[in-house]
Amino acid sequence: MFRQALLATAAAVALPLSAAAQDEATRDTVVATVDGVEITLGEMIITAAQLPPQYQMLSPEILFFGVMDQLIQQQLLADTLTTDPARVTMALTNQRRSLLAGEVINAMSMEVVPDEDLQAAYDELFGGAEPEREFSASHILVETAEEAQDVLDRIAAGETFEDLARELSQDPGSGAMGGELGWFGLGMMVAPFEQAVTALAEEGPGSLSEPVQTQFGFHIVRLNDTRIVEAPTLDEVRDQIAEQVRQRRIEGVLTGLLETADITRVDEDAFDPSIILDLGLLED
Numbered sequence: 001m002f003r004q005a006l007l008a009t010a011a012a013v014a015l016p017l018s019a020a021a022q023d024e025a026t027r028d029t030v031v032a033t034v035d036g037v038e039i040t041l042g043e044m045i046i047t048a049a050q051l052p053p054q055y056q057m058l059s060p061e062i063l064f065f066g067v068m069d070q071l072i073q074q075q076l077l078a079d080t081l082t083t084d085p086a087r088v089t090m091a092l093t094n095q096r097r098s099l100l101a102g103e104v105i106n107a108m109s110m111e112v113v114p115d116e117d118l119q120a121a122y123d124e125l126f127g128g129a130e131p132e133r134e135f136s137a138s139h140i141l142v143e144t145a146e147e148a149q150d151v152l153d154r155i156a157a158g159e160t161f162e163d164l165a166r167e168l169s170q171d172p173g174s175g176a177m178g179g180e181l182g183w184f185g186l187g188m189m190v191a192p193f194e195q196a197v198t199a200l201a202e203e204g205p206g207s208l209s210e211p212v213q214t215q216f217g218f219h220i221v222r223l224n225d226t227r228i229v230e231a232p233t234l235d236e237v238r239d240q241i242a243e244q245v246r247q248r249r250i251e252g253v254l255t256g257l258l259e260t261a262d263i264t265r266v267d268e269d270a271f272d273p274s275i276i277l278d279l280g281l282l283e284d
Contacts, residue, residue, distance in 0.1 A: 032068055034075040044068060087282040108250050113242040121241050122234045129231040133186070135197050136224040138179035140164055141171040141217050148211035148218035155208065161222055170217060179222070185229075190214050196221050 027042030044067045048056075055063065138161060142148050151164055162178030169175030186194060196212045200223035209221040234241070275281075 032072055034072055035079060037075055037079070039068070039071050039075065043071060047071060086284050090282070105250060108253070109246055111246060111249075113245045117245050118234065118238065118241050121245050122237070125241070126231040126237075131228045131230050133201075134183050134227050134229050135185075135201065136183050136226070137181050137197050137200075138162075138165065138222045138224060139171070139174065139181060139193075140169045140179050140220045141175075142168055142220075143170065143217050145211050145213070145218050148220055151220045152208070152211075155220075161208075161220075180224075183227070190216075193219060193221065197223060201226050 025041055027040060027045070029041040030038045031041050031044060032039040044064070047067050047070065048063055051063075051067075055066075058066070140148075140151050140161070142151065147168070151168060154164060155161060165175050165177075165179030169179060171179075174181050186198075188194075189197065192212050192214050196209045196219070200207045200209055200221065203223070205223055205225050207223050209219070212219040212221055
């Protein structure tokens with residue numbers, strides 16, 4: 001409907017509000033009436049904000065009068081009904097509930113988190129954190145121990161690890177990268193693989209493992225490098241910590257409301273759960 005409204009108005013767009021009119025405009029300013037029903041500037045602004053991105057890129061003149069025509073057309077069609085269908089009433093109830101709940105969450109999400117709360121949350125997460133060792137490694141994954149040994153023999157004969165990974169590895173992601181797995185810490189890889197990498201760390205960068213068997217197959221692992229990673233400073237994670245504190249507050253408020261509210265629910269066996277898919281119940 002909005003596209004039709006745009007087509008109807010694009011060829012003959014009226015001039016936008018004058019500067020004086022814009023200075024005096026409020027959300028309650030009436031921009032059109034339809035058989036006595038008022039359409040306000042605030043309603044138009046909300047409508048425009050909810051349009052798909054491609055419409056948001058239109059010029060303000062096209063957008064303004066396209067939205068106005070859309071709301072006029074909707075009001076004309078709505079006025080042809082003598083009563084509100086039950087499904088519309090229920091949808092409006094749901095939408096009102098959702099919007100009001102969203103307002104509460106948005107307000108709490110915008111609250112400034114005091115420095116002492118940030119520090120306390122940071123200390124909880126990182127206060128006792130020790131520096132962690134991380135590893136950079138590459139691997140070639142094949143199906144059998146014989147294939148893995150053949151990989152080692154070909155490397156010993158002068159072929160490069162990267163070329164063999166691209167040719168042979170059954171791990172398509174790292175294989176395309178010459179076997180590169182990037183940086184990872186302890187606990188991020190399956191136990192046999194992690195044990196092989198930590199053993200290679202004693203030998204140093206560039207060292208190769210013997211065939212390592214995991215549930216995925218047989219790996220030839222090469223250690224590329226190791227590093228020690230310190231815990232981030234508060235300033236480095238301030239935004240993330242603040243978001244966690246706000247989320248905890250929201251969860252705490254909701255928990256408190258659930259504990260104090262008078263809530264009743266139907267028994268679990270009161271309905272066949274599939275009834276939630278029965279659109280026929282919405283018919284008048």
